[in-house]
Amino acid sequence: MPELPEVEVTRRSFADRITGATIREARLGKPLRWPLQCAPQSLAGMRVRGVRRRGKYLLMDLSGGLLLVHLGMSGSVMFYHQLPPAGVHDHFDLETDLGTLRLHDPRRFGAVVFALSEADPVARKLLGHLGVEPLDGGFEPTAFLAGLRLRKAAIKQVLLAGELVVGVGNIYASEALFLAGIRPTTPAHRISKPRAARLHAAVIDVLSRAVEKGGSTLRDFSNANGEGGYFQLEAMVYGRAGAPCRVCASTVRTIKQGQRSTFFCPVCQKR
DNA sequence: AAAAGCCCCTGGATGC
DNA sequence: TGCATCCAGGGGCTTT
Incomplete structure (x- = not known):
């Protein structure tokens, strides 16, 4: 589903509300395309500093690292203040003091990956080969x-x-x-x-x-x-x-x- | 080294 | 109604 416009629209729809939040708990459902690369409980206590986009990836800057979120073919995200029970296709929850970000992805081609920074080999493998951003003025x-x-x-x-x-x-x-x-x-x-x-x-x-x-x-x-x-x-x-x-x-x-x-x-x- | 194919997975639409 | 087949917004990996 999501190409650049959908990912950017998604980013804008929750970035302001989650920025500044403190993570209470991260929960995983069924396996996504790639493993998270860290223990979910290790995210607890980290602050969300902001949400950026690179290509079709959402990049959540955390006080202790970076969360790369990809929506694959069928992924979408919801931000809840009142969290409903998880459905069969809800595979990742990021619960914070300001609300919970939930990834819904029936086909599970999406992914949530933790990296220490963009220089982390984990991040470089996913982002390193990407071309220029079309809407950032650097597209010549x-x-x-x-x-x-x-x-x-x-x-x-x-x-x-x-x-x-x-x-x-x-x-x-x-x-x-x-x-x-x-x-x-x-x-x-x-x-x-x-x-x-x-x-x-x-x-x-x-x-x-x-x-x-x-x-x-x-x-x-x-x-x-x-x-x-x-x-x-x-x-x-x-x-x-x-x-x-x-x-x-x-x-x-x-x-x-x-x-x-x-x-x-x-x-x-x-x- | 570029290019083409192959998968990963689930569900909805269509056809018999 | 039931079942088989095809198709779907992505992209990394393997094979040519």
Whole structure:
């Protein structure tokens, strides 16, 4: 579910309320993608200094380290003052004096990992290879173009890989390529400079508009207050196979790339 | 070394 | 109603 917009919306929905809290207890449910890397009880007494985001990771700065939270495909987080009983898909609770942060994740592709700092090998393994943040001003068209020139894979795959720019997942890759008028199968190194510039702008545009709309709620995504997003209503191609293109009325097509669905308009995205 | 495939897991939708 | 099949927002690891 969660790509950059959903993770950022999630972060904003609870960061202020948990910052300054003291952890009372951490509880684990069924195993997530990776082990926590510390005893849950060792988190007790630590203060939450703030919540940042890096790519699709939430980074909770603690007085004694760093908690990396990833929502995987089906994860979401809720922040409770009155904690309901844990459901079968609730797999992590961070109980503090200001409320409890609970991770709900049916498929358990998500993870909560403790590291001493970002320099900790545990953190570096997960964050070290990530590309630049698209919405932080450090995402430059020139560097983006240079990165594309080095890769022969399909542009959709290059966007998803997150090594040039982070946070673009399956929905927003299709959307950004539509906005830029680029065919998802085009080898990255074949994209001209002006077209790369359009794609660069499209990535920023689609991600920032999605954040404004609260992200995309396809099945069950919600922020920490249980509120869904609305960007799915504005999707130009994602999930619209067989429907008319919103620009030219041609039939939107779907193909598989790396066992994931890609959506595009064969007329608006000729190459 | 880049690129392509393979998994991890559960549940909802669809088809027979 | 029951059962099989396919599909889903991610991404690390292994194999080419």
